[in-house]
């Protein structure tokens with residue numbers, strides 16, 4: 001198998017695949033929205049709004065708010081526009097976008113781990129929140145030791161034929177510790193709330209774990225495996241590796257723990 005060419009296509013987002021676990025993926029978003037201590041924010045932006053599932057949570061929490069959803073993926077935004085969420089939808093890369101005016105709430109669920117340099121990024125995003133407003137975000141957190149699915153993937157990345165196509169570790173490594181987030185935000189916020197929550201999802205088997213990460217963390221891998229047969233071989237081998245990591249429970253299901261990190265910076 002040839003090594004990853006410099007021109008490897010950017011990994012695309014597949015809205016249908018992402019929404020296959022919509023209930024599980026939206027739960028942390030609901031938990032974050034519930035914890036935000038703002039009385040009726042009027043202007044709310046959802047950074048990396050995806051197919052609009054997180055924006056729908058914001059619409060339900062604050063029905064009177066003017067919502068703006070920003071995402072860099074046209075495919076995701078097409079799904080968001082077709083949803084019944086009433087919002088202004090903007091195609092933009094959050095790391096380059098600058099809003100015209102401030103917001104009462106700058107919200108982002110399951111997005112910022114894809115963006116580098118959180119020490120620069122977060123004060124900038126917090127600056128988009130007006131005085132009295134807030135920046136609130138949730139990102140997957142890397143555990144120490146890493147979660148079992150990551151161990152399985154690391155084993156595959158360590159040996160051929162997959163080593164030469166393994167992408168650089170692209171996402172969770174951007175995520176800081178809770179204490180580091182405090183340091184980054186305490187100068188621009190009057191209060192910072194921070195916490196981790198582990199979600200333990202019950203999934204049907206190793207294929208479901210593969211399906212879960214296929215909608216997110218596997219995207220950079222699959223962008224490097226354009227041949228469908230090679231891709232199928234990779235996914236089958238990954239299922240076997242993942243089966244070694246997650247023992248089946250008594251009814252045949254498995255329990256898939258997922259640690260998530262939450263931060264709310266009040267301005």
Ligand SMILES: C[S@@+](CC[C@H](N)C(=O)[O-])C[C@H]1O[C@@H](n2cnc3c(N)ncnc32)[C@H](O)[C@@H]1O
Nearest residue numbers: 048049050054071072073076093094109110111
């Ligand atoms: C895991 S989905 C999260 C979707 C939704 N916020 C949710 O809570 O389920 C990540 C989304 O972030 C978007 N995204 C990733 N990097 C981005 C960037 N630099 N600028 C804007 N959107 C980005 C992707 O297109 C994708 O829709």
